[in-house]
Amino acid sequence: MAASIPSLTLLVGKLGELPVGAVVTVNPTGLAPISVFHTEEGLFAIDDTCTHQDASLADGWVEGCTVECPLHESCFDLRTGAASGPPAKRAVRTHRVEVRGDDIVLTPSTDS
Amino acid sequence: MTGSVAVVGASLAGLSAVRALRARGFHGTVTLIGDEPDLPYERPALSKEFLHTGEPTGLLEDHSETARLDAQWLLGRRAIGLTPGMGRPIEQEGEAAPHAEPHLIHLDDGRTVSADTLILATGARPRRLPGVPGAHYLRNLDDARRLRETLYETKQLVIIGAGFIGAEVASSARGLGVDVTLVDSAPIPSAAALGETIAAACADLHARNGVRLLTGTRIESVRPDAVHLIGGARLAADTIVIGIGATPNIEWAGDRNPLLHNADGFETDTQGRTAIPGIYAIGDCARVHDPISGRDTRSEHWNAAITQAQTVAAAITGTPPPARTAPYFWSHQYGKLLQLAGDPTAATDLRIIDGALDGESFTARYEHNGTPVAVCALDNPRLFTRQRKQLDRDLTSAH
Numbered sequence: 001m002a003a004s005i006p007s008l009t010l011l012v013g014k015l016g017e018l019p020v021g022a023v024v025t026v027n028p029t030g031l032a033p034i035s036v037f038h039t040e041e042g043l044f045a046i047d048d049t050c051t052h053q054d055a056s057l058a059d060g061w062v063e064g065c066t067v068e069c070p071l072h073e074s075c076f077d078l079r080t081g082a083a084s085g086p087p088a089k090r091a092v093r094t095h096r097v098e099v100r101g102d103d104i105v106l107t108p109s110t111d112s
Numbered sequence: 113m114t115g116s117v118a119v120v121g122a123s124l125a126g127l128s129a130v131r132a133l134r135a136r137g138f139h140g141t142v143t144l145i146g147d148e149p150d151l152p153y154e155r156p157a158l159s160k161e162f163l164h165t166g167e168p169t170g171l172l173e174d175h176s177e178t179a180r181l182d183a184q185w186l187l188g189r190r191a192i193g194l195t196p197g198m199g200r201p202i203e204q205e206g207e208a209a210p211h212a213e214p215h216l217i218h219l220d221d222g223r224t225v226s227a228d229t230l231i232l233a234t235g236a237r238p239r240r241l242p243g244v245p246g247a248h249y250l251r252n253l254d255d256a257r258r259l260r261e262t263l264y265e266t267k268q269l270v271i272i273g274a275g276f277i278g279a280e281v282a283s284s285a286r287g288l289g290v291d292v293t294l295v296d297s298a299p300i301p302s303a304a305a306l307g308e309t310i311a312a313a314c315a316d317l318h319a320r321n322g323v324r325l326l327t328g329t330r331i332e333s334v335r336p337d338a339v340h341l342i343g344g345a346r347l348a349a350d351t352i353v354i355g356i357g358a359t360p361n362i363e364w365a366g367d368r369n370p371l372l373h374n375a376d377g378f379e380t381d382t383q384g385r386t387a388i389p390g391i392y393a394i395g396d397c398a399r400v401h402d403p404i405s406g407r408d409t410r411s412e413h414w415n416a417a418i419t420q421a422q423t424v425a426a427a428i429t430g431t432p433p434p435a436r437t438a439p440y441f442w443s444h445q446y447g448k449l450l451q452l453a454g455d456p457t458a459a460t461d462l463r464i465i466d467g468a469l470d471g472e473s474f475t476a477r478y479e480h481n482g483t484p485v486a487v488c489a490l491d492n493p494r495l496f497t498r499q500r501k502q503l504d505r506d507l508t509s510a511h
Contacts, residue, residue, distance in 0.1 A: 055493065056493070058494075059493040059494035059497065060497065061497050061498070061501055068497075070451075070493035070494065070496065070497040071442060071449070071451075071493065072414075072415075073415075085131075085135075086128070086131060086171070086173075086418075087171070089173040089174070
């Protein structure tokens, strides 16, 4: 069994600075941009770039636990990253995000 | 739900129809006929990133999607005729009438495909400018490959027609370092699609990116090495691209079906039904009658192809149609994203709600006596999407 690589955690910001409905995008070194969405359902973090074409999901439309790409209306489940159908073919990667005190902490996934 | 459906045209509209039929529980036979040898691909990319990368993007997810769709693919075959059968009555939508005489599609290889239901999705072809041998047109993958190879050896490119295809090719060619001149007969290109103010702002993008735009021009003649304008100007060109609109592919269905089409598309109602029961039309070849406005519209936009496909699949399967949404299209030029939703032609006023028309980004709302009827944005997808969703909601609540 290979030794596990310790996870990198990132401080995204203060919970008080990210109200429900807001989204923030972070650019971790060496990784694709990640967007953290604060929805009615809680905090979710996914890769920011639509898997269909180069568009930022942070600019998209959020309803419930779904974000719709602003370019071609591909929908992704914020909880699982799954694409709900064409035109996107692949899921976006999801990442662990949690609140510690008033800090929003992101643990980027490096799974391919 | 069983029966048989044949889809003529295997690009975005046709493929989307097959997807929507299966998603809506149609378990019958589906045949997809396409005149190109390739599996469906992203056509919008051909005037944009493809000219740089040379890599087409397939529309199908993977083999598992192909298996799920469970369709018979007849690619590289052209439909050359249509014999309407005794289509099933419209009242029995969703239920194939027993012993109904099927519709027949005749192919160029001598085969005939028969089906209870036909979906015509044969698209459009570039309008040709006579007397310009060697000029490039851009519609399919072969066209794009030829143009890409040529562009790499082109010093001076002249594009006739400054609509979206012309503008996108200009942008892509400029990105390759080519000297580009765009000519258009209109005083403001794309004014019909965007309204004059926004169209003028978009036209400015060309000059801002080193592309010459000549408007209100009349072409006298085209030689292999130059375009001559009325008034005497000569535009040297080692490559000429023509993008002056498209003509729907409807002739193949024959003039024995006078109910099927006029000169500009297969005529349908809002559900995509032609006058012949069991025959539908979608995408660039369809001309949709809107009873509310009284207008007939043929849309060549990507988004309309998908929505229309879902609409006819709903009609065929007797399932709820998709929600009405505002017409939408986008364009990429010079690294910028232009988006438009709604109907700018209905506007009495234009309000700039963000940015500036001569700036890096703007968002403009078209209003009719204070009511938003359209929105256009350059490089502001977030605000644009919010405005667009409001237009969609207004449409839904209006009916």
